[in-house]
Amino acid sequence: MKTMRFALLIPIVIIVMVIGAIIPLVVKISYLYFAGFIVLMYITLATAWNILGGYAGYVNFGTAGFFGLAAYLSAFLLESVGVSLPVALLAGGAISAALGLGIGYSTLKLRGIFFAIATLALAIVIQMIIINTPAVGGAVGFYTLRPPPPPPYTNYLEFLFVVMLGIALASIVTSRAIEKSKIGRGLIALRDDETAAECMGVPVFKLKLLAAGLSGFFMGLAGAPYPYYITYMEPISVFSLDISVNAVAMPLIGGLGTWIGPLIGAAIVAAIQQAVTVTIGSELNLVIIGVLLVAFVVAAPYGIVGLIRERIRRLS
Amino acid sequence: MFPTELLVNSLAAGILLGGFYALIAIGLSISFGLIDVVNIAHPTFIILAGYIVYMLNLITGIDPVILGVSLSPIFYVLGVVVYGAYNRAFEKRGQEALMGLVFFFGILILIEVSLLLRFGVDLRTIYAPYTMESISLGILTMPLRLVYPFIAGLIIVLVLYLFFSKTFIGIATRAVSQDDLAVKLMGAKPAVIKSVAFGLSIATASIAGGLLIAMQPIHPFLDREFIGRVFAIVVLGGMGSILGTIAAGIILGVVESLTASLYGPAWALAVSFGILIAVLVLKPEGLFRR
Numbered sequence: 172m173k174t175m176r177f178a179l180l181i182p183i184v185i186i187v188m189v190i191g192a193i194i195p196l197v198v199k200i201s202y203l204y205f206a207g208f209i210v211l212m213y214i215t216l217a218t219a220w221n222i223l224g225g226y227a228g229y230v231n232f233g234t235a236g237f238f239g240l241a242a243y244l245s246a247f248l249l250e251s252v253g254v255s256l257p258v259a260l261l262a263g264g265a266i267s268a269a270l271g272l273g274i275g276y277s278t279l280k281l282r283g284i285f286f287a288i289a290t291l292a293l294a295i296v297i298q299m300i301i302i303n304t305p306a307v308g309g310a311v312g313f314y315t316l317r318p319p320p321p322p323p324y325t326n327y328l329e330f331l332f333v334v335m336l337g338i339a340l341a342s343i344v345t346s347r348a349i350e351k352s353k354i355g356r357g358l359i360a361l362r363d364d365e366t367a368a369e370c371m372g373v374p375v376f377k378l379k380l381l382a383a384g385l386s387g388f389f390m391g392l393a394g395a396p397y398p399y400y401i402t403y404m405e406p407i408s409v410f411s412l413d414i415s416v417n418a419v420a421m422p423l424i425g426g427l428g429t430w431i432g433p434l435i436g437a438a439i440v441a442a443i444q445q446a447v448t449v450t451i452g453s454e455l456n457l458v459i460i461g462v463l464l465v466a467f468v469v470a471a472p473y474g475i476v477g478l479i480r481e482r483i484r485r486l487s
Numbered sequence: 488m489f490p491t492e493l494l495v496n497s498l499a500a501g502i503l504l505g506g507f508y509a510l511i512a513i514g515l516s517i518s519f520g521l522i523d524v525v526n527i528a529h530p531t532f533i534i535l536a537g538y539i540v541y542m543l544n545l546i547t548g549i550d551p552v553i554l555g556v557s558l559s560p561i562f563y564v565l566g567v568v569v570y571g572a573y574n575r576a577f578e579k580r581g582q583e584a585l586m587g588l589v590f591f592f593g594i595l596i597l598i599e600v601s602l603l604l605r606f607g608v609d610l611r612t613i614y615a616p617y618t619m620e621s622i623s624l625g626i627l628t629m630p631l632r633l634v635y636p637f638i639a640g641l642i643i644v645l646v647l648y649l650f651f652s653k654t655f656i657g658i659a660t661r662a663v664s665q666d667d668l669a670v671k672l673m674g675a676k677p678a679v680i681k682s683v684a685f686g687l688s689i690a691t692a693s694i695a696g697g698l699l700i701a702m703q704p705i706h707p708f709l710d711r712e713f714i715g716r717v718f719a720i721v722v723l724g725g726m727g728s729i730l731g732t733i734a735a736g737i738i739l740g741v742v743e744s745l746t747a748s749l750y751g752p753a754w755a756l757a758v759s760f761g762i763l764i765a766v767l768v769l770k771p772e773g774l775f776r777r
Contacts, residue, residue, distance in 0.1 A: 228585050232527075232592060277768045284525050285722075285767050287588055289760075291527065292715030296760045303753045362585075412708070416596055419589060457600040465593035468586050469576045 180347065184340050191336040195329035204332040208400055210441040211335040212393050216414065217421035217433035218342040219389030223271075223382045224419070225428035226355055228362035229283050233290035234390055234418035236297045237267040239410040241391035243307055246315055246398035256334070256396070263395025264388045271387025272380060279379040298410040312405025315398040327399065334396055342389045347430040349385075358382055359428065390418075416457060417441075420464045426476025435475055492626045497748040498741060499627055505740025506637030507702070509733040511695045511713060512720035513644050514688035519718075520727025521651075521664040522681045524573065525588055528595040530713035532689055535598050536562060536696025537705045538606060544613050544700075551613045552635065555697015559690040566689025569594070570682045578678070595710070602707035610704035618701065636698040641733070643694060647687070648729040660684045664727060712756055719763035724775055731775030 195204060216234055223229050231237075241263030248254045248262055274293065278286040302310045317327040324330040349355045357378045360368040369375045398404055417440060425436025440463070444456050471478055515529045540554045547554075577587040621630040651657035663670050663677045663684075670677050699705060720739055724731030739759060747755040766773065 230585060230588050230592075277764055281767060281771055283585070284519075284588065285771075287525075288527070288714070288718045289764060289767070291711075292718070292760045292763065295711045296715070296757050299753060299756050303751075412596075412599075419592060423589060454604060457596060458604070461593055461597040461600060465590060465597065468589045468593060469572070472586050 180344070184344055188337060188340055192333045195326075195332060196323055201326070201328060204326075204328050206445055208328070208332050208335050210438065210445075211332070211339040212397070213417055213421060213441050214434055214437040215335070215339045215342045215389055215393040216418045217425070217437040218339070218346050218430070219386045219393065220418040221422040221427065221430075221433045222346055222349060222389070223379075223386040225422050225432065226349065226358035226362065227379055227382045229279065229379065229383070230287045230419070231290045231386070232287055232419065233292075233294035233415055235410045235412065235414040236290065236294035237270055237387050237390035238394035238397070238414050239294070239301075239406070240270060240297050241267045241394035242397040242409050243301060243404065245395035246313075246404045247307055249398060250313070250315055256399070260334075260338075260392060260395045264391040267391025267394070268384045268388035271383040271385075271390075275380050275383030279383060280376060294410055294415060298406050301406045301410075308404060308406075310406060312403060315402050315404060317399050317402060331396055331400055335393075338389075338392045338396070342392070343430060343434060345385065345389070346433075349382075350428075350430050354378060354381065362428075413457065416460055416464070420460050420467075422474075423472075424463055424467050424474055426474030427472075429476050432474055432476045439475075493748055495627055497744045499629055500633060501741030501744030502737055503629060503633035503637040503740070504744055505737030506640035506733070507633070507695075507698065507736075508640075508716060508720055508740050509644050509736030510636065510640035510691065510698065512717045512724070512736055513647060513729070513732050514691040514695070515717045516721045516724060516727055516729065516732045517647070517660075517684055517688040517691075520721055520725075521660055522684045523664065524570065524681070524685055526591050526685075526688070527588065527714065528591045528598065528710075529688070529692060530710035530717055531595045531598045532562070532565075532692035533696045533699060533713065534602065534705060534707065534710045536693040537700040537709075538602055538611070538696075538707075540697045540700055541611050541613060541705075550615055551697045551701045552615075552639065553697075555694045558697070559693040562693035563686040563690040566686035567682050569689070570685035574678050574682070599707050599710065606707065608706055608708075610706050611700070612704035613700050615701050632702050636702055639694070639698055640736070643691060644729060644733050647691070650687075651729060656680065656683055715756070715763055716759040719759045719766065722763065722771070722773055723766050725773030728773070728775045731773065734775060735773075 216238065220231060220234060224231055244266050245259040245263040248259045249256070254262075270293075274286065274289050278289050301307055307313075320327040320330045324333075349358070357368065357373045357375075360371070360373055361375045361378065365375060397409070401408070417437075421436035421440050422433040423436065424440060425434065426432030440460065443459065444453075447453070447456055447459060467474060473480070511530065511533055514532075515526060518524045518526045518529065536555060536558060539558060540551045543549065543554050543558075544551055573587060573590060577590065617631040617635065621628050622634065623629075651661060659670070659675060659680045660683070663680050667677050670680070716739060720732060720735040723738065724733075724735035739762060742762065743755040743758050746758050
């Protein structure tokens with residue numbers, strides 16, 4: 172049964188990818204790709220956050236730091252060195268993975284709170300360093316110039332949408348593979364009781380490091396295409412608070428520790444945010460997310476997936 | 488090379504700043520260090536108090552420090568209410584480690600954004616009569632806006648030290664921090680003791696907020712700059728050691744002040760983060776014992 176489900180997943184992913192790659196060639200509504208890119212970016216960030224936060228229970232409050240660092244490195248490589256987009260993507264993923272490993276190595280042996288504090292302070296420190304480094308634009312920022320879109324695409328934004336779709340799918344497949352494997356079971360075991368897991372022979376520290384590195388890698392991948400999306404890099408918006416808050420709120424609202432939870436949470440929260448931005452104004456977005464976050468953590472700590480599971484259990 | 492006058496003055500400024508840092512960190516030292524409630528929103532409560540003091544000062548013209556102190560009973564009640572919700576939602580379910588942390592993160596965001604919507608991103612400040620004054624002793628010049636917070640910080644921390652070592656409730660709080668279950672078996676209620684301690688920790692945020700706005704302009708996201716600092720101080724000071732908090736505050740103040748004089752104020756912020764990581768890696772139990 173389980174192998175059959177997995178066998179189904181791969182074709183589904185391929186079909187989604189192919190359809191996603193064809194749609195921009197047929198449907199020419201720029202707003203669709205403009206908003207779609209952000210939704211896919213948040214799906215990736217939420218999924219990446221969940222790999223460490225949901226399975227292993229280590230909370231990262233500084234997603235913006237991982238995201239922004241990769242975005243800046245990618246922008247620097249694309250603009251000043253002139254590398255191609257795939258190289259910039261890999262470099263962005265690699266630097267954020269290294270950041271995850273570095274912070275993980277220094278704090279994951281201790282209680283989870285220290286990792287959380289380190290990430291919380293980290294985002295602002297990286298932002299400060301960027302602001303004070305004129306070589307990467309300092310506080311003023313710099314423009315990035317989109318190259319001509321690779322054929323058959325006629326608009327670079329459409330191409331970027333397809334790239335982000337690929338990244339989002341890759342993160343979801345990775346997350347699902349982790350969940351169903353020994354690694355995922357080990358992470359969940361150490362989240363529930365670290366001492367017990369260690370006694371049973373789970374390589375606790377190694378698994379945590381692996382999760383921190385993978386989580387950072389996908390956060391970096393989500394950030395690396397951003398310079399070409401926004402076309403203007405400046406530290407306030409690239410290290411925006413929204414990113415850190417959404418990355419925590421989306422998996423929590425969807426359902427922690429499940430591969431589908433971040434997907435549901437990101438889709439719902441991003442849709443709400445788009446609607447609020449259009450109807451009321453973007454300032455209220457963070458208030459709504461803050462209220463949702465506190466409400467869910469108090470009343471429904473296992474998110475929407477948890478609520479649905481409970482309903483099914485009651486019915487049967 | 489480095490002029491002596493600058494060195495002496497930045498050293499003195501660092502020590503003065505350290506006294507204030509001890510005050511902003513003492514609340515967290517109580518909540519995080521003693522009763523194990525990881526209130527990452529502590530600096531946010533300080534900024535909230537700063538803004539309330541700012542509004543009251545606009546209306547009444549009363550000195551911000553006096554306003555901060557008189558607001559502290561209200562903040563005490565606020566702390567008791569927040570702890571009540573935290574205790575009911577997380578401690579009783581045994582989920583405080585992960586969900587409790589996210590709960591305080593949610594509070595942090597809500598306060599920040601409310602302040603942003605109400606006051607905007609502009610810097611707000613209060614000019615007290617002493618804001619621009621300073622005392623001179625030879626080559627040493629000490630601005631009063633640093634001297635007052637230093638003195639106030641020392642007084643508050645010493646009062647709290649006496650409270651936690653001499654009074655019944657204070658000793659009971661330390662008992663809870665050592666063995667929750669044993670306290671329960673002795674017939675006391677840890678939740679009540681912890682709610683008093685948490686209330687006190689939030690009350691110190693009000694006093695710190697009044698002093699903060701007398702010292703420097705504030706903006707809604709200033710709490711972010713203090714998060715690294717307060718946790719660095721609490722961990723360096725030995726998690727819940729009241730006197731260790733003063734020592735750690737002064738160490739951080741001096742290092743930051745010297746960094747600011749040598750490399751520019753922007754890098755001072757990275758110092759607390761560097762110290763925090765270094766302490767966590769090298770000596771997670773801190774420099775001072777409880």
